[in-house]
Each structure stands twice: as structure tokens, then as C-alpha cells.
Amino acid sequence: MTERSEGTHRHSRVVVLGTGMHPWGKWGRSFLEYGVVAAREALHDARIAWTDVQYVVGADTIRNGYPGFVAGASYAQALGWTGARIASCYAACASGAQALDIARTRILAGLCDVALVVGADSTPKGFFKPVGGDRPDDPDWLRFRLLGATNPAYFGLYARRRMALYGSTPDDFAAVKVKNARAGSLNPMARYRKPVTAEEVLASPMVADPLRLMDICATSDGGAAVVLASEAYARRRGVRDLVFLSAVSTVTPTFPNTVLELPNFATDSCAAVPAPERPFRAAIAHAAYEEAGVGPEDLSLAEVYDLSTALELDWMEDLGLCPPGEADKLLREGDTALGGRLPVNPSGGLASFGEAIPAQAIAQLCELTTQLRGRAGARQVPSPRAALAANQGLFGHGSALITTR
Amino acid sequence: MTHAIEGWFAVDADGVFLLGTRCTACGTVCFPPRPGFCPNPRCEGEEMEVTRLPRRGRVWSYTNACYPPPAPFVTAEPYEPVTLAAVELDGAGIVVLGQVAGLTVDQLEVGMELELTSGPLADGPLVWMWRRAA
Ligand SMILES: [Zn+2]
Numbered sequence: 044m045t046e047r048s049e050g051t052h053r054h055s056r057v058v059v060l061g062t063g064m065h066p067w068g069k070w071g072r073s074f075l076e077y078g079v080v081a082a083r084e085a086l087h088d089a090r091i092a093w094t095d096v097q098y099v100v101g102a103d104t105i106r107n108g109y110p111g112f113v114a115g116a117s118y119a120q121a122l123g124w125t126g127a128r129i130a131s132c133y134a135a136c137a138s139g140a141q142a143l144d145i146a147r148t149r150i151l152a153g154l155c156d157v158a159l160v161v162g163a164d165s166t167p168k169g170f171f172k173p174v175g176g177d178r179p180d181d182p183d184w185l186r187f188r189l190l191g192a193t194n195p196a197y198f199g200l201y202a203r204r205r206m207a208l209y210g211s212t213p214d215d216f217a218a219v220k221v222k223n224a225r226a227g228s229l230n231p232m233a234r235y236r237k238p239v240t241a242e243e244v245l246a247s248p249m250v251a252d253p254l255r256l257m258d259i260c261a262t263s264d265g266g267a268a269v270v271l272a273s274e275a276y277a278r279r280r281g282v283r284d285l286v287f288l289s290a291v292s293t294v295t296p297t298f299p300n301t302v303l304e305l306p307n308f309a310t311d312s313c314a315a316v317p318a319p320e321r322p323f324r325a326a327i328a329h330a331a332y333e334e335a336g337v338g339p340e341d342l343s344l345a346e347v348y349d350l351s352t353a354l355e356l357d358w359m360e361d362l363g364l365c366p367p368g369e370a371d372k373l374l375r376e377g378d379t380a381l382g383g384r385l386p387v388n389p390s391g392g393l394a395s396f397g398e399a400i401p402a403q404a405i406a407q408l409c410e411l412t413t414q415l416r417g418r419a420g421a422r423q424v425p426s427p428r429a430a431l432a433a434n435q436g437l438f439g440h441g442s443a444l445i446t447t448r
Numbered sequence: 449m450t451h452a453i454e455g456w457f458a459v460d461a462d463g464v465f466l467l468g469t470r471c472t473a474c475g476t477v478c479f480p481p482r483p484g485f486c487p488n489p490r491c492e493g494e495e496m497e498v499t500r501l502p503r504r505g506r507v508w509s510y511t512n513a514c515y516p517p518p519a520p521f522v523t524a525e526p527y528e529p530v531t532l533a534a535v536e537l538d539g540a541g542i543v544v545l546g547q548v549a550g551l552t553v554d555q556l557e558v559g560m561e562l563e564l565t566s567g568p569l570a571d572g573p574l575v576w577m578w579r580r581a582a
Contacts, residue, residue: 172518179453182480184520189452189575190547191517191530199511200534200545207509207558251511252553298489299476303508303534303543308480314541315475316488 057147058277059286059446060270061089062409065163067234067265067396074104077266077402078114078163079121085159089270090280093122096270097155100130100146102138102162102401105174114401118161128155136348137293137436138162139267139404140444144291146271156276162401163266171262183306183437190308195259195351197305199251202353206253209368211356215375216258217244219352220394222380227391229381229421232406234263235395244352258352263397267406285448286415288408289429290334292443296323305437324361327441328433332363335429335445339363342385343427344414346407348434349392358433359387381422389414389422404442407432411446452573455498456480457566459574463503464564466537466544466576469496477501477540501544503564504581505537510548510556524570533578535562549577 063084065077078101086093101114115131134141139162146158171194173184186192205211221241227233239257247256277285296304297319299311304323321329332338339362347362349355356370364385365373373379379387390396390410393403411430413419427448434442451457456479458465468479471486473493479501486493510533516523517530531548533556548556549567561581566574 173520175519177520185453186545187517188520189569190532190545191513191521191523192532192545193513193517196511196513196517196532200509200532203511204509204558249514251513253511298487299541301541301543303545307545309478309542309544311487312477312540312542314477314539315471316490 055151056274057150057288058272058274059288059408059412060091060157060272060277060282061085061087062412063088063268064232064406064409065266066232067263067399070264072165072264074163074165074266075117075121077165077264078118078161078268081163081266081268082118082122082159082161085268085270091157091270094125096125096127096157096159098128098146098149098158100132100142100158100160102142102405103131103133104164104401114161134440135436135438136400136403136434137440137442138401140291140434140442141293143271143288143405143408143444144293147288147291150271150273157270157272159268159270160405161268162405164399164401165264166262166399182308186306186308194305195251195254197303198259198351198354199254200303201357202254202351203252205353205357209371211353211371213245213253214241215356215371216254216352217241218374219349219355220244220257222374223349223388223392223394226381226389226422227395230391230395233391233395234397254351254353260350260393261397263399265396265399265402265406267402267409269405269408269412284416286412287447288444289447290331290445292327292331292334292441294326294330294441295439297321297326304439322361324358324435327435327443328362328431330441331431331443331445335447337429337445337447341429342431344386344389344424344430346388346390346392346410346432349388349394352394355387355392362431362433386424389419389424404432404434404444407434408444408446411444415446415448450573452569452575457576458500459566464566464576465500465503466564468499468501470499471496477542479542479544502538502540504561505535507556507558507560507562508534508536508543509558510534510553512553522569522571533562535578547575547577549579551580
């Protein structure tokens, strides 16, 4: 580890005691079922009983009315009421990270010793669409109504911008998919388990120029859960090989945010106030590094938010894994593949899983933990010490996690 | 002609303009227009005057929608891919997204100059759009 910082919580640390997932796919069942399967798996892995859990946090999914908006209680009821304390939270794609943050903070505050965090979703087919009705005061509804600007349209803008700035090519983007599909083929929880070729990616239908169908992540069903505990609790139970959740970043952007973000029509203006030193994605990662007291050079692997193939390359630079414009080079040299110097998305990423919104940040933590425990089987990264996962929620919700051994 | 949204753009003899707000205290500009409080965290301004934004700018990036976008977007029959451009307005330090009229992705380039126009949605009302600068 670097000397730069002691980290925020040197003497009071939070441990990932257990992880669990429901396989991702398009199963057509209730999100509750996926969440409960993942939760029971995490409890089993942690070797604790549901009745031992003092605090439960649910990352909410968007379903009007009961039970999506009150996921914590939905999972608690499904597992059987125990009188545990509870929270539910929604932060779009950062919901899982915020759920983890709430549980971790509660443990750090000494208010509980062991907490269960659950996220799951069951998605409709096709593009994510806004909620129905006539809602002209909702920017998410308006971007569809006025412009037809879907999520992939924004990914297309980022990709085309990257091509103009750094000379990335559709071949580079396809190579990200090939890499992630290969990793996903080794992950029994992934939805897509078939390796793909660059030719297949480049022959898939164009969706949002320059991105093709296989460059863009699908919407999926899935669930993930973790058991978090205080270090003292873990040690009392005789757990060795502890994996620490050393940072959870939930930072917002700094004004003016000069990158066009979903679902906005425009950026903030930098006419009166200059753009900040760190754009939003870089700020998300920076806060996590500061809190954990580690830097990019300490990482053994990273799980990053590959909503599109091109976005994985942007994130690598924002995470400080390489200077701006050099992610393609790392990719081409195999550095970010399994077996490379710094595997990116060794789980297979969203390319192999698809999006199950409230579950994805928790699923990332499952992968980091599994890797740090040395239990990732065929996709195991050799002797990892520190790992980072990054994600981002609509409307300025930051999300990054760092785990260390 | 009906506008698809009121108060976001104006059409008159001088052309099509996006309507933003400008903070009288610090000069911060917003689009869409945002009344009330200044978004600059170090400014306590509460006077946001409506202002016409520059009509021209350079392409920050562009893309298209090869598949028909879902409702509430209304697609024309037969469907022609919608082209979108994010344009950095001259001197306003702001990037604004809009549909592009009369150009496909093959005719666009990052850095290319565009200007504001307007065009109808498939069901009639007008919305702002970008076109090749005259
Ligand atoms: Zn102001």
C-alpha cells in the first residue's frame, strides 16, 4: 500500500463476511425472488443465520408502489420478520453503493455489528423507458419526448467523442467486448457465457453510431447480496483472510459539470466558473482512493461500469489506471485482460451480466471479494491485494468501492 | 405553431434561439431555463433573467438512433434514424443536445459548426434542432 494516507478508518474496519448472487438472465420472475436467493446465499457464505442480522438494507428498484420502492422491508418480510433495523434507498445505478454505504457507516458508528445488503431487479424488454403518462416537468420523460435520446444515445456521444479526441476505433470497442465476454464465459453467475469474436461485434446491428448492439449492455434480471460486519465481530467468529470494505464513494459532481450526463439536455456552463480539476467520474474514484488510503498503482483488478464498450476505456482513464487517451493501448497490449497486468472486469462486466440496476454495485463487490479471497476459479487474478469497483447513478449519484486485504 | 415545450426556445424574424437563464450576480448561464436559485455553489444569486443563448456552436459529439426510440417519442412512418448532436455554444461554455435537421451521422464531424433551427416532431409540435451553419 502507498504511504500517502492512513485511510479514514484504520482502527475500526468493516469486513465483507459473505457474498451471494442469483444468476443473471431474463428469468421473468419477481425481483424479490432473486434478492432472497442472493441473501440466503450470502448468509450461508458468511456462516451466520438470518436471525443474527441486526440491520438490513435494500437497494430499491423502480416499480410504482409496493414493493419496489420499499425493498429493505420487502426482503425482510420475505426472509421472515425478525425485528431487525432497516433502510431502503434509491440512487439509480448507485443504489447498491449507497445501500452498502448506509450499512458500512452504521457498523463504523458502532450501532450494529452485522448487516445484510440486498439488491435485485427484474427488467422489462428493450430500452429503459421513462414511466408512462404525460410528465413534462420530468427531464427523463422530456429527453425521450423532445429528442428520442435513449441511454445508448448518450453512450454513442461519449464513444464518438473518444474517437475524435484519442483516435479510438470501432475495432478497439469490439476488443473490449471480446475481452469481457471471455471473462464472462468463466463466470457461472453471468447471463452471457459464450465467447465472441470481434467480427461478430462489428457485424451486429448499429444502435447508436458508432456503437453496435454488442457494444451496449443489455437489461437483465439478477440479484446480489453481501453480509458486512465489524472487524471485531468477524474475528470473534474466527474468520481469517479478512476482506475489508475500505472505501465507499458517493460524491456528487463539482460545479460546473461539463460532461453531458444522462438524462440532461445540457452541461453546466463554465462561462462564469471554470471547470473543476476533476471531472465527475474521476472525482468518484479519487474520493474512494483517499478514503481507502490506496492509489491506482496498488490495484490488482478493477470492475468498471461498461454500459458500453467505449465507456470502459473512458473509466480506465478516470480511475487513473493510465493517462487520458491511453486506455486503448493498455487494452491492445492485453494488460486489462485476464492474465494481464491489471484485469478490468474480470467478472465479465455488464457486457456479460447486463444491467439489473439496484444489484450491480453489490454484484461488483461480490466479485472484488471473491477475487480477494482467491475463490474466483478459472477467472482468478493472481494474489490480489486491493481492488476497485466504479459505477455511476443518474442525476449525479457517485459510486465507487475499494476492497483490501 | 405549437412548441413541443414552452419557454425553452423562441422563433422570430431573427431566427431560432434557445432560452436560458443568466444569474445577474455571477453570470452563470443555464439551459433549460432554471428560475429560482443560482446553481453556482458559491453564489447566492436569486435573480435569474431569461436570456437568448448564442445560436451557433461546434459539435462536441454526435450519434443517431438506428432503432425507433420508445414513447413518449413519436416516430414517423417509415422510420428514419434520428440524428443527435451535442453542440458547444459559442462563448457560453455550455453543451446543448438537440436533434439534427438535414444531416446524417456520415455528414457530421466533431468540431464542425452548426446553427440553431427548428423542426416538427412527427406529431406536429416544433422543437429546436441543429443544422449546418449557413
Ligand atoms: Zn450566480
